[in-house]
Structures are given as structure tokens and as C-alpha cells.
Amino acid sequence: MNTDSKKIKISPIKKGTVIDHIRKGQALKVVKILGIMEQDIDSVVSIAMNVDSSSGRKDIVKVEGRELIHEELDKISLISPEVTVNIIDDYKVRDKHRVKPPKMVKGIVRCKNTTCITNQKEPVEPEFEVTQGKPVTIKCLYCEREMRGEEISENLR
Numbered sequence: 001m002n003t004d005s006k007k008i009k010i011s012p013i014k015k016g017t018v019i020d021h022i023r024k025g026q027a028l029k030v031v032k033i034l035g036i037m038e039q040d041i042d043s044v045v046s047i048a049m050n051v052d053s054s055s056g057r058k059d060i061v062k063v064e065g066r067e068l069i070h071e072e073l074d075k076i077s078l079i080s081p082e083v084t085v086n087i088i089d090d091y092k093v094r095d096k097h098r099v100k101p102p103k104m105v106k107g108i109v110r111c112k113n114t115t116c117i118t119n120q121k122e123p124v125e126p127e128f129e130v131t132q133g134k135p136v137t138i139k140c141l142y143c144e145r146e147m148r149g150e151e152i153s154e155n156l157r
């Protein structure tokens with residue numbers, strides 16, 4: 001067997017998005033944010049987990065025929081702020097940008113504090129201030145509960 005035949009080949013995307021430099025272990029969270037499992041999609045989706053990169057290991061998600069909306073980018077920035085989003089057009093990287101955690105996080109994360117007013121039968125949208133970038137830390141405007149890491153990724157709405 002020659003070494004070439006051992007390589008896994010991922011089909012290139014003609015048009016779509018490559019979400020690169022995802023923090024290792026977070027690829028399935030990104031897939032969930034994109035709602036890929038729920039939809040009856042006919043586009044190609046490739047997920048690479050724990051692959052080598054210049055600074056250790058990373059995950060990658062490649063989605064054909066799809067660009068990301070603002071809310072999806074904000075969610076991804078909270079769970080993996082190192083991500084780069086590459087827009088692929090005609091098989092080439094047309095645009096590349098980093099995600100950036102927003103200053104305020106409104107409606108996309110649930111507060112972990114079960115007694116918080118945002119978790120009662122009140123029409124109050126959960127809202128947080130991003131108080132720290134490394135690691136991303138958010139603070140509830142209503143109960144001041146701070147959340148980071150898994151607490152955020154497990155409470156995405």
C-alpha cells in the first residue's frame with residue numbers, strides 16, 4: 001500500500017463556508033449551532049476533529065452552499081473565539097475573517113442560575129455583558145451570575 005492511499009480525501013467545496021481553527025472538541029457544538037442536524041439538507045458537510053495545526057490540534061467544519069448569519073457567528077465566537085471563517089467561492093477562499101465575541105449577548109444564551117428572573121415565567125430575555133475575552137466570560141445583567149466555558153456552550157439557545 002502506498003502512503004497516498006491512506007490519506008482521507010475531503011471533497012473541496014465549490015461555494016460555501018469553512019469554519020477553521022475551531023477549538024478541539026467543539027466541532028459538534030458548531031454543527032449544532034448551524035442547525036445542520038435538524039435540517040433535511042442536501043449539501044455536503046465535512047467535519048474534521050482533532051487534526052494537526054501549527055498551534056496544536058483543532059477541529060474544522062466545512063459547509064457547502066451556505067454562509068453564516070450574525071447570530072451563528074456570535075454563538076461560535078463565545079465557544080471558540082479563535083475561529084476563522086473562510087468564505088469559499090469558485091473553490092477559492094474569497095474572504096477570511098476572525099470571529100469576535102460581541103460586547104453584549106442578548107437572547108442566545110440561557111442564564112445558568114435557575115432562580116434568575118430570565119428563567120421564570122416572565123417575558124424577560126436573558127442578557128449578558130461580556131466581561132472577559134480570555135476565557136470568554138459573560139455576566140447576567142439580572143442576577144450577575146458569571147458563566148464561561150462549558151457553562152456557555154451547554155446553555156446556548
Ligand SMILES: Nc1ncnc2c1ncn2[C@@H]1O[C@H](COP(=O)(O)OP(=O)(O)OP(=O)(O)O)[C@@H](O)[C@H]1O
Pocket residue numbers: 011012013014018020060062084086088091092093096
Ligand atoms: N475549496 C475548498 N473546499 C474546502 N475547503 C477549503 C477550500 N479552500 C480552502 N479550504 C480550507 O479553508 C481553510 C483556509 O484555507 P487557506 O488556503 O486560507 O489556508 P491557510 O493559509 O492555512 O489559512 P489560515 O492561515 O487561516 O490557517 C483551510 O482549512 C483549507 O483547507
Ligand SMILES: [Mg+2]
Pocket residue numbers: none
Ligand atoms: Mg491553516
Ligand SMILES: [Zn+2]
Pocket residue numbers: 111112113116117118140141142143144145
Ligand atoms: Zn441571570
